Amino acid sequence: MESLTAKQSGVYWLLLALLVFVLDISSKFWVMNAMAYGEANRIEVLSFFNFLYVHNYGAAFNFLGDADGWQRWFFSTIALSVSVIIVYWMRRTPASNRVLNVAYAMVIGGALGNMRDRLLYGYVIDFLDFYIGSSHWPTFNLADAYICIGASLIMLDSVLTSKKNRKMRSNK
Numbered sequence: 092m093e094s095l096t097a098k099q100s101g102v103y104w105l106l107l108a109l110l111v112f113v114l115d116i117s118s119k120f121w122v123m124n125a126m127a128y129g130e131a132n133r134i135e136v137l138s139f140f141n142f143l144y145v146h147n148y149g150a151a152f153n154f155l156g157d158a159d160g161w162q163r164w165f166f167s168t169i170a171l172s173v174s175v176i177i178v179y180w181m182r183r184t185p186a187s188n189r190v191l192n193v194a195y196a197m198v199i200g201g202a203l204g205n206m207r208d209r210l211l212y213g214y215v216i217d218f219l220d221f222y223i224g225s226s227h228w229p230t231f232n233l234a235d236a237y238i239c240i241g242a243s244l245i246m247l248d249s250v251l252t253s254k255k256n257r258k259m260r261s262n263k
Contacts, residue, residue, distance in 0.1 A: 101181030104192035111200025115234040116207065119216040126218070133220065140221050145230050146214040163209050170206035174199045191248045197241030204234035 126132060126144040134142040150166050177195045184191055208215040217230040 095182065095185065099186055101184035101186055101188065101192040101195060102178065103186040104181065104196045105178070105199070107193060107196035108200040108203070111197055111234075111237050112204050112207075115201060115204035115232065115237065118218075118233050119204075119208065122216060122218045139223060140219075142218050143220040143230050145217050146212075147217045147230070148214045151229075151235070160213070163213050167206045167209045170202040170209075174202050188248075190244055194241040194244030194248065197237040197244070201234035201237035201241065204237075205232070 122142070122144050126134065126142060128144050128146075130143065130145075132144065136142060149162055177199050181192060181195050184195070186192065205215045215232065215234075217232045217235075219232060219236070220230045221228045
């Protein structure tokens, strides 16, 4: 594969990762300054959605949240490692591949947003609380949403690329 300049490669899309990071950090800053911590201070927004300021010491669904603190460094290392790998992939991806580069940028921005929380506070600030009746989805934040959307777009791109490649091979 020939070398791509920064403007020709997906690295150009790192500006979107920066925007995702800033939006995530700004939303968490708002929550910390505008809301009181804990279940008793839930703000009802819609019949299925609340703002609820909580601390997540683990990862998704508070995985390893009750560990002795080592998880802070473990998840931060994973976030940084994944971000470095994705930047490498972006260098090899043409900037014109919008879907894949947007997906990569969302994952990087979200991962670094949560990593920042872990390094500064020892936990991630979560505040988006969705539920149906008495069944609540685990509280999450914008970074988590960006990571999930980005990962979904990466999978979608993979499926579409695979189908396109199969179709091209069958036409030969």
